[in-house]
Ligand SMILES: Nc1ncnc2c1ncn2[C@@H]1O[C@H](COP(=O)(O)OP(=O)(O)O)[C@@H](O)[C@H]1O
């Protein structure tokens with residue numbers, strides 16, 4: 033027997049009652065709603081994935097167990113496959129709001145995706161509540177990390193006003209909205225990672241033979257089993273055989289830069305994907321991120337020494353970097369970084385040291401600066417860049433005792449006693465901040 037709702041019929045777009053004939057219900061209440069539905073479907077990435085989807089059966093199963101969650105947030109590092117997993121999970125059955133290119137106005141983007149027309153003078157939030165109240169709707173907010181606060185501010189009243197609304201979010205960091213359930217998307221298991229590489233490589237070069245399983249496994253492991261990095265690497269097989277690719281993995285940020293033209297700009301290269309996260313960090317988070325880049329795995333003591341900041345501050349910065357998916361907490365007080373992310377940090381660290389060195393060389397007090405030996409200038413630069421003595425020793429390949437001796441001479445020559453004063457001296461020389 034049919035339910036009451038089925039007999040009455042509701043519009044698939046706006047939920048209003050629809051005309052019912054003896055044989056069938058109208059799917060839409062008006063032509064406008066039918067056209068909105070067509071426009072929406074054309075934008076639905078769930079139906080738009082043209083390449084094969086690999087693995088993730090376990091994730092898809094587990095996601096179905098969160099049917100009660102009002103906000104389900106898929107979190108994880110850049111390129112791990114959050115968006116793709118959300119697409120496969122919702123399979124074209126959700127309204128998709130793509131936020132990667134939006135700089136604000138999340139509510140308006142939602143209204144557009146839902147095909148909700150605006151009434152002059154009515155706040156967009158009220159229009160959304162009016163249209164969604166009493167309806168069962170799944171909304172996907174894709175790529176939200178840069179708009180986390182705005183998304184959270186919108187979702188709270190929206191979810192309260194619309195009991196039938198469920199939201200699936202993809203983001204590098206949680207929205208921190210009441211009722212949010214977090215689902216951490218992990219890199220692919222190694223066998224799936226290899227399968228993905230082989231699939232995309234063969235699509236790029238028909239008939240390609242990939243016999244060296246061991247090399248493929250190493251390649252995918254060093255690419256952190258990240259689908260984005262693997263897809264970008266697979267594009268290179270036409271010009272670089274796998275062995276060559278492996279040999280050049282330290283230059284991956286230079287090499288992995290030819291993504292799909294249709295992908296968002298920050299998914300066309302590995303560097304752009306990570307840069308997007310780095311650019312959205314505070315200056316202190318950036319400092320910690322750079323200082324931690326030499327260490328694939330570390331504990332709090334190493335982090336404190338590397339960042340040269342008090343332990344409580346370092347812990348707070350580490351928590352933010354973990355929340356933003358740039359550092360992973362490995363349990364038992366250990367932290368880890370993906371190799372690609374770490375290489376990006378190292379690049380930034382090197383840039384920073386160069387910037388500071390250039391500042392010292394161009395100092396406003398050339399007479400004083402000239403009295404510093406080249407090595408002392410390097411030490412000054414690294415102190416100003418926030419490096420600890422241990423790190424300076426490691427970077428300049430000199431002993432800790434030598435670092436201390438150089439620092440002692442610098443203090444005498446510049447007549448400065450603390451590291452902060454040395455950093456200030458460099459900053460004042462250029463009129464900027466070495467951490468900027
Ligand atoms: N399981 C998978 N099978 C096939 N391709 C995948 C898979 N996961 C991700 N991809 C592809 O990898 C790229 C990056 O994934 P994406 O979901 O955009 O990452 P994220 O949203 O986490 O930044 C996309 O081209 C996507 O289609």
Ligand SMILES: [Mg+2]
Pocket residue numbers: 114115116174175202
């Ligand atoms: Mg995404």
